[in-house]
Amino acid sequence: MSGSELRKQLLDLSAELGEILKRKGLVMCTAESCTGGLISGYVTEISGSSAWFDRAFITYTNEAKHEMLGVSEKTLTEFGAVSGEVVMQMVSGAVCRSNAGVGVAVSGIAGPTGGTPDKPVGTVWMAWHFPDGTVKTEKCLFSGSREEVRLKTVRHAFQVLISELGSAFD
Numbered sequence: 001m002s003g004s005e006l007r008k009q010l011l012d013l014s015a016e017l018g019e020i021l022k023r024k025g026l027v028m029c030t031a032e033s034c035t036g037g038l039i040s041g042y043v044t045e046i047s048g049s050s051a052w053f054d055r056a057f058i059t060y061t062n063e064a065k066h067e068m069l070g071v072s073e074k075t076l077t078e079f080g081a082v083s084g085e086v087v088m089q090m091v092s093g094a095v096c097r098s099n100a101g102v103g104v105a106v107s108g109i110a111g112p113t114g115g116t117p118d119k120p121v122g123t124v125w126m127a128w129h130f131p132d133g134t135v136k137t138e139k140c141l142f143s144g145s146r147e148e149v150r151l152k153t154v155r156h157a158f159q160v161l162i163s164e165l166g167s168a169f170d
Contacts, residue, residue: 021052069093
């Protein structure tokens with residue numbers, strides 16, 4: 001899939017997500033690290049998104065994750081920024097600091113540098129917070145360039161929200 005095809009797909013997914021959130025009376029927020037605001041950028045490309053999108057936290061550094069979202073310094077030190085434990089605290093912090101009941105958080109290694117044997121380039125941890133208070137985490141390994149890893153992260157974030165919210169929380 002070309003970059004332009006993927007970007008078109010992301011706009012379509014964002015519009016679909018917006019329809020689900022609007023229909024169910026839900027509002028979402030984001031906490032983004034490796035995507036640097038791409039998720040919220042695609043959300044706000046949709047006219048009327050202010051009806052279902054509250055805010056975005058761009059927390060690229062550990063300091064920002066701690067200060068803005070309340071991620072524990074101990075968790076950051078023990079598990080690293082790219083971990084399930086950190087994204088779980090990121091999404092919980094974002095929902096607590098917003099008017100949203102739905103949230104998504106991402107932290108990863110988009111590359112081309114920064115990878116390790118344990119966390120290679122393309123490793124992305126995601127967490128989703130749902131209206132009933134449950135939090136789901138997932139570790140993904142995306143291939144491709146820095147841009148492709150970031151765009152694939154956005155796509156997966158939207159796909160999980162659409163799948164989970166579309167079939168539940170009525």
